[in-house]
Amino acid sequence: MKKGILAKIVIILIFAYLFFPIVATLLFSVATKWTTTILPEGYTFSYYQQLFTSPEFIQSLLRTVYVSVITIALSVVLIVPSIYLTIVYYPRLERFFEILSVLPFAMPGVILAIGMIQMYSSGPIRITGTVWILIGSYFVLILPYMYQATKSGFRAINVKALTEAALMLGCGKLETFIKVILPNIIRGVISAALISVSVLFGEFVLANLLVGDNYETLQIYLYKLQKVDGHLANALVASYFLVILLLSLLLIWLAYRNNASAVRDRGKTS
Amino acid sequence: MSYVQINNVEKSYQGRQVLKKIHLSVAKGEFVTLLGPSGCGKTTLLRIIAGLERSDAGSVRVNGKEILAGQHKKGQNIGMVFQSYALFPNMTAYENIAFGLKLKKISPENIRQQVGEIMDVLSISGKENNYPHQMSGGQQQRVALARALVTKPDLLLLDEPLSAVDAKVRESARSLIRDIQRRMGITTIFVTHDQLEAMVMSDRIVVMNSGEIMQHGTPEQIYHKPENRFVANFIGTYNFVPGDWVGLSAYEGEVCIRPEHIQMLKKDQLEQFGDSGSVRLQGLLAHYYILGNTVRAEVVVGDRKILVDRLNGFQGSEFETNEEVGLVIDKDACTMLAPGRGEGN
Incomplete structure (x- = not known):
């Protein structure tokens, strides 16, 4: 009994610790004046209205969406077939990919960015300050998430046996990949993409150092906004929080739907 | 004229020879079992016959056609049942069985009829709309068998398909497979490490050890006339x-x-x-x-x-x-x- 109460207190404290800044942010984004009182003196949605009608905000949001979508698409196109090929045909390369996929964790963003600026500001590929360098470095940034989430999708099925079974039935290699393998790993790929979206939406260091004002993403806009108007910045953070929350719920739902439909089907047939 | 002819097949992995000059011929309609302890090369030999593995030397011919690794699309018609069944998890039992027929561009009515027939033979009718995870091990095994048989293959390869089910199911599956094989007259090569299974099911047993064929013959011959100490030790008990x-x-x-x-x-x-x-x-x-x-x-x-x-x-x-x-x-x-x-x- 005593133990139960203690556990509850700990959980409440943790949640309070986690939610306090969020609640404060939310309140501040709808407060008219909030200086010496515990709660704001008045409430308004004008900051949200201001934010969502600001062309600068729309522009930066679109830029972030654009760079995220291109990066993730590129990543899916390269990583999914690579993992498939290593599992079925070149199992010895698996270790290499495994190591490659955790390398970005070992590199702080600042080092990565400075290295890239030096590498790409002269020479044959001069892309510093353009969106291309951002896409390139984002690709590296999300590699661990993309690789691990996609890999876990592959781990759930016996890729080699399924491939061989399809081949024996006269299915071509590409056809096998599209008809047999892809439908079974698509859930893993989707969750990999969603995780990457939330990572890229929150990315600031690389964007600021590599492109800065040349390509103002959402986070750079937020950074600037903070210096201008705290309420507006908080409205942006609150919206951002909501988007990521929805994304996470979508992820959980995707994982859950699989189990739920399996249970429902089982009930139907037996 | 033998239906399946294996000549001088050799295979090494990283300097270790797993198959040493294998010679074997199988007659049309025959049920031949490759029997041996794990690591004797029986599965590798089966995979070479299936064209899933490349041999270092030698050749495999099925019904006069040479089997080359990775050439499954070019008219080679070999059915295979895997140890793990390898049913496609995203497809129903029906779709699994129909998969090979669809690739052969057979009309939908014919597919429906042929799938229905084979499901009848294997008594899994009524399971059409079940996904693999909704079926028992024995049912999955039958679907895997149906998928391999429905295309009427020249040769059926079975890679220890009975090892994953419990003893009772295994016993009935043995006679089921043997029955259907006889009825359809399908030339079959079966891989197992279970001597009882081999003796119950086979026309001929090929006993293998460390990449070599130790002896081949009818279950009678293998049991009563072992040619060497390995076979004598491996099959049954001897004083x-x-x-x-x-x-x-x-x-x-x-x-x-x-x-x-x-x-x-x-x-x-x-x-x-x-x-x-x-x-x-x-x-x-x-x-x-x-x-x-x-x-x-x-x-x-x-x-x-x-x-x-x-x-x-x-x-x-x-x-x-x-x-x-x-x-x-x-x-x-x-x-x-x-x-x-x-x-x-």
């Missing part, structure tokens, strides 16, 4: 005794006798039994236990332990442990093994 025990003093090697071919008697009855064609021995009954339908006795004769099997009759045993008993061995029941090959296993 190995020196040649002079059974009056073969001129014979250098050991002779072997099946436990069920030795008669065990009360010591005082020994004189009345046996003729000039048999040998009489005396020993001490050290241990006596039930195997099921047989009872096994361990009799110590000199420095050797001789195993004797008797039917487990309803009246029970008239013997007691630590009793002096007599053994009668018919000389014709003794098999002489050529020394050398397969020694030390």
